[in-house]
Amino acid sequence: MMILASASPRRQELLGRITSDFQAVPAQIDERALPLLPPAEYVLALAQAKSREVAGRYPGERIIAADTMVAFGDEMLGKPADEDAARQMIRKLAGQTHHVHTGLVVRQANGQEESRVVTTAVTFWPLSDAEIELYLQQNSYMGKAGAYGIQDDGAFLIKKIDGDYYNVMGLPLSTLVRML
Template identity: 45%
Template sequence: MTDTNRSPLLILASASPRRKELLLQIGITPDQIDPADIDETPGGDEQPRPYAERLAREKAAAVMERHKGAYLLAADTVVAVGRRILGKAANEAEAKGFLSLLSGRAHKVHTGLSLITPDGQQITKSVTSAVKFKPLDSFEIDCYLKSGEWQGKAGAYAIQGLGSLFIRQIQGSYSNVVGLPLQETGALLSGNGFPLWQRALQPSTVQE
């Protein structure tokens, strides 16, 4: 028999500690974290925003069979300079190239969000923020590379850390640049029946 008083489970299909921390900021603790393992190679002519949406959609779909009857949230964040997608730098040399490219110019950060509801409906959207870097000199870039903060970060920087020293201006959601746009995520959840405020006041325990 189904317990109708029990809040539905929320599964986060992401291993990102930043997304987990951002959800906690609005009082939401995922019931389980189940990262998706998919091919993240961009298509030959794929634009950054549709690419972020596709990855979020595919990440959610990849694990949905394991979590029927739950809410399943997936996200993917992409840094882009024009049509060029800057993923996670594979090494220090690539990270240096990314930072040199971002220096003194504006770029966009796109986060794709995809939610699968307990009845199997999938809703996917994206949020975009514009970020402008100050001009970086070689000393600043070298120091940042030595910090190691660039590792595992789209575009090779973390706005919530030392990377904040590079940010001259942001237009749009700050939390989107970190990895999960909170206002839009909350609206996506609550707009599809998830008891956001009930869960925010009664956080559950994460099971990894």
């Protein structure tokens, strides 16, 4: 059996596409305690911290940990606090290319750890204020880093991606399968 160091229903759904033999166990870490690093390094540090914390509670188990961040340049775009914050994020990303980084760690039962960062470039269509407002009315931005989810109404904002679709959802499956 594997342990997924996450409470994310989306990550659980994605991992369920490749195995049903896992248990989801949220990591108990203070993400704010980590030093602020460039986005790709930050998500890797978070995934490593999650892996190690859960491994401490479940020694001898295979642990999968991931952390995903939307980045516009060096600016990390987390989950918007409210509709106005979501509006600002979507306006910033409209007509631009940004990156989604996922730090991914697989810790084997013997403690050996392999880690990677998977990056996907996402380009949004240019968006009018009316299009942004229509998107915001759907409330799809809530609880989503960068104020969108590629798997729901956020798909209509996206002109193209270069990289792993599932990475944008939060768990790069093709990389994970190879690591396992």
